[in-house]
Amino acid sequence: MSDREGTGPASAPADDGGAGDDADDADWRPYFGYDEPYANQPDAVEAAIEVGRKNGYLAMEGPCGTGKTMAALTAATTLVREDDYESVVVVTPVKQQLDQFVEDLRVVNSGLEDPLDGIALVGKRDLCPYGREDLFPRDESVHDRCEDLREDTAHLVEADGGTDTHSGAATDAAVGGDADEEDQWWDPKRGADLAEAARRDPEQFNTMADDRLETAGVESPYRREQPRAPEEMVDGDDPPLYCPFEADWYARNKGSPVDFTDGEDNVLTSEEFLPESVAHGTCPHRAMGVLLGEADVVIGNYNHLFDPDSRPLLSSILDESTFVIVDEAHRLEGRVRDLLSDRVGRHSLVRARNDCAQLLQLANQSRDHEREVTDRLASHDVPREAVATAREFYDDVVGWLDDRVTAHLDSEFGRGWEQDLRSLPEEDMEVPLREPETEEVDDLTEWAEREGYGGDLWRSLAAVGTAVETTLDELGESRQCVAAAVGAVMGNWYERDHATAFREIELEHSPSETGATAAPWQAVYTAGLLLYDCMPAQALRTIFDELGGGVLMSATLEPLDVFTRVSGLDAIEATGTGGLAASEDDPGRPVETRSYGLTFPEENRASWLVDATAYTARNRGDPVRDHGNRTRDEYEQVLRTVARSPGNVMIAMPNYREAAWAGSYLRDMVEKEVLVDESSSNEATDDLKRQFFRGPGKVLVTSTRGTLTEGVDYDGDKLHAAAVVGVPLVNIGSPRVRAVQAAYGRAFGDDVAFEYALTVPAVRRARQAIGRVIRGADEVGVRMLVGERYTEDAVHSVHEYLSPAERREFVRMTPDFLGPQFDSFWSDHDRPE
Secondary structure: OOOOOOOOOOOOOOOOOOOHHHHHHOOOHHHOOOOOOOOOHHHHHHHHHHHHHOOOEEEEEOOOOOOHHHHHHHHHHHHHHOOOOOEEEEEOOOHHHHHHHHHHHHHHHHOOOOOOOEEEOOOHHHOOHHHHOOOOOOOOOHHHHHHHHHHHHHHHOEOOOOOOOOOOHHHHHOOOOOOOOOOOOEOHHHHHHHHHHHHOOOOOOOOOHHHEEEEOOEEEEEEOOOOEOOHHHOOOOOOOEOOHHHHHHHHOOOOOOOOHHHOEOOEEOHHHHHHHHHHHOOOHHHHHHHHHHHOOEEEEOHHHHHOOOOHHHHHHHOOOOEEEEEOOHHHHHHHHHHHHOEEEEHHHHHHHHHHHHHHHHHHOOOHHHHHHHHHHHHOOOOOHHHHHHHHHHHHHHHHHHHHHHHHHHHHHHOHHHHHOHHHOOOOOEEEEOOOOOOOOOOHHHHHHHHOOOOHHHHHHHHHHHHHHHHHHHHOOOOOOOOHHHHHHHHHHHHHOOOOOEEEEEEEEEOOOOOOOOOOHHHHOEEEEEEEEEOOHHHHHHHHHHHOOEEEEEEOOOOOHHHHHHHOOHHHHHOEOHHHOEOOOOOOOOOEEEEEOOOOOOHHHEEEEEEOOOOOOHHHHOOOOOOOOOHHHHHHHHHHHHHHOOOOOEEEEEOOHHHHHHHHHHHHOOOOOEEEEOOOOOHHHHHHHHHHHHOOOOEEEEEEOOOOOOOOOOOOOOOOOEEEEEOOOOOOOOOHHHHHHHHHHHHHHOHHHHHHHHHHHHHHHHHHHHHOOOOOOOOOOEEEEEEOHHHOOOOOOOOHHHOOHHHHHHOEEEOHHHHHHHHHHHHHOOOOOO
16 A cells, blocks of 8 residues: 555645654655655654664554655665665565555655665566576476576586686676676676577577567567577587576676666666566576665565575675665564475475485496496585485385374374265364474484484485485486475474474375375375474574664554564664673664554544454354354344445454355345455455455455455455454464464563464454555544454453554444444445445
C-alpha cells in the first residue's frame, strides 16, 4: 500500500500535533520527498537518524498511513549524504513493498541535484536469458545449469601468462570493472573472442535473424542455442558449451554496460538493467552484481540478508558502514527460522547414495579407471574408501528412516493401516527424534554412533560429496548430483547443538500418482529429515552486529520489548565493543523504540472487542454441522451478524478447518455470496481474490494464518469489515512448536516462553488481519476481535499484546449488541452495496 496517494511529490498536511516549524529547519528536510510530512514522520526520521549516528537500531511500529517507507529512506539518505554511512540495504519479504521502496526512493531522488544510486535485486532465475526462455534441459534447474556454464566459461577465459588487461573495445564501455587488479586471472581478450564467436553465424547452424535469442522484449546478439567453444581455443575434440553473456562480462573486465542513469531517477530495476544487459550481450545477473557494489541504496528481499546461501551476493557491502532497513519486521522470526532450518528428503538421501555408488562403479571397471578415480579424489584429499563409507552410511540411513516411519505409523494407527491407507490422516505429520522439551541427542545420531558412524564421518560428508560431484563431472558423467548439498545438511545435523536445533522426521502428505512405492506409506507421504531452527535470535544478533545500524519496522511490532528480545537487538544493546558487557565507559549500541497509532480519521471506523466465550479447541468442540456445542451456538450468532454487514466482509477463523465450517454454515444463513478460502495454490488464491473484489458485497471466510490476512491490498472499497475469531495460535501440541517454546524458555525464562513463542506472534497475525480494513484517509469500515481473551480482564487475556492505541480505541461489547452497533455505524456512513 502506498504511503501516499498518487505517484509523485504531493502535499500531505500533518494531523493533530503536526510536524511544526522545527521540521522545516531539520537537516533531513532537503531529503524528504514531499511538501509536508505526516504527523509522526518527523519523530520517526529524527529517531532513526539519532540512533543511526550512535550505531544503534530503531524498532518502529506504525500502521498504514504512518509513512514508514519515506521516513526510513529519508533518515537513511541523510546518514549517507552526511557521511555517517556509505550505503543502505533495504530488505522486505513482500514484493508490493519492494516496489513501494523503489517508488519512494525515486520520489526522494527527484528532488535532489545529486541523486542516490539505487538498485532493486531479483533472483538469478528471473535474469538468466536462457532460463527465462526455457532453453535449458528439462532435468536441470536454472541455477545448476548457470553454475555449470559459468564454470566452463571461466576455464575458457583463463589467462595464459601476461595479457593486456585493457584489450578489447568492450572493455572501454565497462562500468565498475576490475581491470586494475594485479591478481587478475582472466584474459578479457579471450572473453571478447568467445562473445564474438557466439555473435557470428556459423554455417553449420544456418543461423537466421529470427534464431536470435530474445527475452525481456529485446534481441540479444547471440543465437538461441548455447554455443560451443571455438576449436582453436580448446584442447581436445569435445569443445565445451559456454555462456556468451558470461564471456562478455569477462571481456568488460567484470564490468557492466548499464549504469544508474539508465534507471528512472537513478533507480534501476530489472525492467531497466535486464533488457539493457541482454541487448549488449552481458549477463544481467553479473551486471546486477557489479551495480549493487556501486549503489548507495540496494533493495532486496529477506533472503539477500538472512539466507546464508544468498547473503554472499551482498558480502561486499555488508559491514559497519551499512545502514539497514528491515520492513515487515513482524515476520522476521518466522522467515529467518525457515531460512535457517534444513530439510533433506528420503529421495535426496537415495540420490546421494547413488552418486557415491556410480563413482565407485566407474572405479571398478578397470585398473585404469580405478587409478584415475583415486587420483582425482586424492586431489580433494578424499580417499576412495571415504566414498564407500559415505555410500554405506546413506544406504543405512535410508533403511533406518523407513523402519522408523513404519514403527511410528504402527504405534499411532495400529498395524492394520497398511491394508487401508485411507485410514491415514490427509495432513502432514511430525515424528520427533527426541523429547521436544529436553536437551539431548536425537535418535538418528545415537543410532549412527552405535553403528560406528561417528563425528568424523558426519563432518566429512560435505567434502566427500563435493569430491564425488567434481570427479563425476570431470569424467564426463552426465548426472544431476546432490551429494555435496546432502552432505552439508548431514554435517549440520551432527554439529548443531540440541538446545536451539530440533530434529525430527517430517511426513508430508503427498499421495503417489503412480502407486509404485517401496513401502506402503510412501503411497501417502513423502518423508524427510528436518533440522529445525528454534532460536533465530542468535543468527539475527550476529547479522545485525556486523552492520552499522538501522531501522526495523512494521505495522504490528508490539509489544516492542518482546520484539527487541526475540530479534536479538537486546543482546546488541547489552554488549559493548569487543563482545564485553556494556558499561558506563562502553555503553554499547543503543536500541530505541517508537509506536505510532492510526492517523486516519477515527470517525470513519468502528473498533470492537466482542466479549464472547473464548473460542478455544477445548471450548468449541469439532467443526461439524450438528455439533450440539453451546460455544459454537454463540459464534453462529456472531458469524451471522458480521456476515450481514454491508459490503465486503472478511471473517478470519483460527485455521482452514474452522473456516470451512464457518463458510458452510453461512452459505445457508445469509443471502450474500460466501467464498471460502483453503490452503491452495497461488493461482487459486488470486482467483478467489478477484471474485471477492468483483460485483456486490460478499463474505470471504479464511484462516487468520493464511495468505489473505496480511500483505494483501484491500484498499478503496475492497473491504468494509473484518472479524478475527479467536486467538490464532499454532498447534501447541506440535513437537517442533514445543521445542521452540522450550528453547525460548532457556533463553528468556520459562515464565515468558509461551508468551514470546506463541501468544505474541498469534496476536500479531490477528492485528494484521484487522489492519486490512482501513488503508486510506477516506476509507470507512469496521474492525472486530472476537472472543473474550481479547478483553482486558479475561482468563489468559491477550489484551496487553495489542498496541497502546488499539487498547485505547477498541470498545468492548457482548454479541447481543453487535447487530445494533452495525446498524448505528452504517447509518452514519454511506452504506456499501
